[in-house]
Amino acid sequence: MAQHRFHKMHGLGNDFVIFDARNHDLALTGEQARALADRHRGIGCDQLVVMRPSAKADFAMQIFNQDGGEVSACGNATRCVVALAGRDVVIETGAGLLQGQLGDGEVSIDMGLPGLDWDAIPLAYPMDTLTMPVGWEDLTDPAAVSMGNPHVIFFVPDTHAVPLDRLGPLIENDPLFPERVNVNVAHLAEDGLHLRVWERGAGLTLACGTGACATAVAAIRRKLVTGPVAVHLPGGMLTIDWQPGGSVRMAGPATHVFTGEIDL
Ligand SMILES: N[C@@H](CCC[C@H](N)C(=O)O)C(=O)O
Numbered sequence: 001m002a003q004h005r006f007h008k009m010h011g012l013g014n015d016f017v018i019f020d021a022r023n024h025d026l027a028l029t030g031e032q033a034r035a036l037a038d039r040h041r042g043i044g045c046d047q048l049v050v051m052r053p054s055a056k057a058d059f060a061m062q063i064f065n066q067d068g069g070e071v072s073a074c075g076n077a078t079r080c081v082v083a084l085a086g087r088d089v090v091i092e093t094g095a096g097l098l099q100g101q102l103g104d105g106e107v108s109i110d111m112g113l114p115g116l117d118w119d120a121i122p123l124a125y126p127m128d129t130l131t132m133p134v135g136w137e138d139l140t141d142p143a144a145v146s147m148g149n150p151h152v153i154f155f156v157p158d159t160h161a162v163p164l165d166r167l168g169p170l171i172e173n174d175p176l177f178p179e180r181v182n183v184n185v186a187h188l189a190e191d192g193l194h195l196r197v198w199e200r201g202a203g204l205t206l207a208c209g210t211g212a213c214a215t216a217v218a219a220i221r222r223k224l225v226t227g228p229v230a231v232h233l234p235g236g237m238l239t240i241d242w243q244p245g246g247s248v249r250m251a252g253p254a255t256h257v258f259t260g261e262i263d264l
Pocket residue numbers: 014046047065071072073074075076077149150182199200201202205207208209210211
């Protein structure tokens with residue numbers, strides 16, 4: 001056992017335990033990540049992140065969901081690791097190399113190209129990802145977008161009227177999504193898009209950066225909005241920009257809460 005420093009951070013209330021292992025070894029299993037993320041028996045967080053050395057970028061980022069599953073992308077945590085690095089950086093992720101820039105009170109990230117083909121999401125069988133001929137109770141005709149992780153997006157009259165705590169897990173685990181899915185419900189208002197997210201492996205969160213990117217891409221593809229667009233989540237607001245054919249840009253805050261130490 002050795003003592004390891006960690007940072008508790010959040011992006012709009014989507015919270016993380018972040019280990020900076022750029023200069024030392026830290027082996028972490030999914031089971032350990034699940035125990036550390038547990039809000040009753042561990043430190044508590046939506047995602048656990050390890051910053052590691054990289055041969056291709058300034059550093060690499062390993063991401064675990066609260067359930068201990070390893071995933072490729074987390075938009076809010078990406079802003080947090082850029083803030084921790086304290087300068088503009090390139091980050092190696094399971095979703096490719098992402099560029100992060102420190103701005104005035106916020107961090108912006110080039111999140112790369114969205115995946116729009118059915119097998120990029122992935123879905124279990126071919127279909128149009130812009131208007132999918134499927135539904136779960138009142139949630140129908142969604143769009144699907146990959147931001148390196150799978151998202152399904154439902155445009156609804158009022159996000160607050162959707163029982164996402166009940167329908168979220170049902171849709172997350174539907175066989176249509178062989179790698180499970182993050183479930184987004186959004187409505188359009190005068191000040192932009194309003195979004196609630198049921199995250200794969202973490203449940204309802206106060207914000208999801210990749211969810212905001214995927215939802216903005218789906219809304220722009222459907223010509224509901226043009227970029228840049230404000231995306232309002234329960235924890236606050238992100239600005240997302242995308243022009244068809246290009247990469248997605250996300251800008252928003254990254255907040256440091258405290259630094260601690262734990263035996264691992
Ligand atoms: N909170 C994240 C997304 C984290 C991963 C997601 N739950 C998945 O399983 O793909 C974000 O800010 O993007």
